[in-house]
Amino acid sequence: MADNHGAAPDPHASAAMHATTQAHGGAEHGGAFPPFDSTHYSSQLIWLVITFGLLYWLMSKVALPRVARILDDRQSKISGDLEAAKKAQADAEAAQAAHEKTLADARVKAQALGQEAHAQAAAEMDAKRKTLEADLAAKLAAADAQIAATKAKAMANVEGIARDTAAAIVQQITGKPADPQKIATALSSIVKG
Amino acid sequence: MAAEAPAIDPIHQFNIERILPLHIGGIDASYTNASLFMTIILLAVTALMVLGTSGHHIVPTRVQAAAEMAYEFVASTVRDTVGQEGMRFFPFVFSLFMFVLFSNLIGLIPGAYTVTSQIVVTFAFAALVIGLVIAYGFYKNGLHFLHLFVPSGVPKLLLPFIMLIEVISFISRPISLSVRLFANMLAGHITLKVFGAFVGMLLGAGAFAWLSPLPLLGIVALSALELLVAFLQAYVFAILTCVYLNDALHPGH
Structure with a gap:
């Protein structure tokens, strides 16, 4: 631990501040308590200004607007997707309603067709029955007449x-x-x- | 401390060594180990916030999620403390928080240098904050900013004393702000170093060597505590910055 506080090797340092720290550092071997040793204040402040300035510039110009945009994009994407999902659901509901309506229409139509066919069949049957009955009645009458004639x-x-x-x-x-x-x-x- | 006797020298870790001596106009601007770790902090925060978000993922990667978390954490702190108009200071508070947080956290790595264990660094930050508060307070409110020192609803007789107290409390702000962070970091690192030296000393103490795991366990527990302190102090620094900026925006109590 010979000399690492660096105050001694630069005797040509012109600032008065350096002179005082030199005296201070020379008095006690091993240097002052480092955080209170003002020898390195200037270099620390200079590099702090450089690094923090750069950090602030990078954050305010690049990083934070970018993160804000990402969050914005995600928000709009989520709300857009929700909107689309809502629309799709409405569409599906409309399609279902249309489908049900078609189905009901078809059912009504089928029922009407069936009834019509039924009525038609019934009418045909009726007509046939009537002609048959008439035929039979005529035959019966003829037979009666024949019977009467034969009887007579x-x-x-x-x-x-x-x-x-x-x-x-x-x-x-x-x-x-x-x-x-x-x-x-x-x-x-x-x-x- | 290899050749020397294994004396406890917990202060050694705060020594600043020049890596690249540099003098500009008689002012010492050497690149030191502190400068090196400032650069490392800058690179680490940049890696997280700039490179980590370069993908613009809708579904974030781990790094991007961390960056977003940091963003939203600081943003909500600023919004809750200062309000929406305080968001103009968001980049400043964010940079401050990240710089202090990364300095504290990186400093916990054995062998690393803790930038915030230097009073000049913490005081520079505190002075920057208070300077900003004063400058923006006068810019925004003019002389009305001085109402900060005149609480409303105070009896006329008491007013001079109250004003004196308010002025003193305002002046002590940069001191308390900087000393709080500096002292926390300094004390934590000294404690860790002392405990570490205990381990070494006990190992060389013959019959008592079996006791040496005790301070080692102490280091483990202390490291956890220091991790908490590292985050907490960065948060405290950021939130106090917000509180002071709130005074600049709304000086009336």
């Missing part, structure tokens, strides 16, 4: 047979031919009765 014919035949049979029976019983007039009268009274 059969009845006419029956009268003839009855007349012949009655004449034969009467002839058999009485032994003489029957009076056709009386037989006819009797028969007609029977048929009527």
Whole structure:
């Protein structure tokens, strides 16, 4: 620890300040308490001004505006994205509403179509049934007529047979031919009765 | 202290050594170890704040996140203390805070020089702050700035005494501001050094050598404390700067 406080090696230092520190440093070996040793005040102040000045310049001109811009950008990006998300959600909701409306329309249309088809089918069926019924009724009437005709014919035949049979029976019983007039009268009274 | 006896010399760490002697017009402007660490602080803060933010990431990288955190921390301190119009001093307060913080933190690295353990540095900062307060106070408020020393609602009889106290408290501001930081750094580093020397001395003390881990544990605990102090003192310096600047902006109590 020979001499490292540096006051001694520059005796040509002209400032009065140096003279006092030299005397002070010379009195006690090892130098003054360094923070109170004014020998290095000037160099510290000069370099402090240089470094702090540079730091202030860098911070105020470069770093802080840049960080502010980054924070701003992020804020606007977040709010922009939120806006977009909100818009997308609204769009999706609108699309859903449109979709539901289409679906409801289609359902109503399908229902109407079904009803129409149903009615048409019912009408067709009705018409068919009516023609069929008419047809059947006509056939029935024809059959009735035929039956009546056949019956009438059969009845006419029956009268003839009855007349012949009655004449034969009467002839058999009485032994003489029957009076056709009386037989006819009797028969007609029977048929009527 | 290799060749000498292992005496405790906790002051040695504050010695300033010239790296590059330089005299301009008879004024000593040598590049010293203190200057070297001022340069390191400048480079470190620049690396964090300028290089760290050069990516402009929307999703920040770690370094950029740290830079943003520092920005928002100081910005909210200034905004809360001085208000929105105080933001014009934000770059100044920010530079001050970062310089002091990095000086304190880098100083904790063993072997590193603590720039803020020099009263001339802390006093220069304090004088800068008070000078700015006075200059801006008069620029902004004119003579109304002197109302700072005349609290309202004080009886006329007491006013001279109150004014005297206010003036004294204002004058003592740069002193308390600079001494607080300087003394904290100085005391912390001396304590660390003393404890470190204890370890060495106990190791060489024969029968008591087994005690040597105790001061080592003390160093660990003290380092944690000093880390807190390093941050806290930088914060205190910044917030007091804000409080004083608030006086310059709004001198009426």
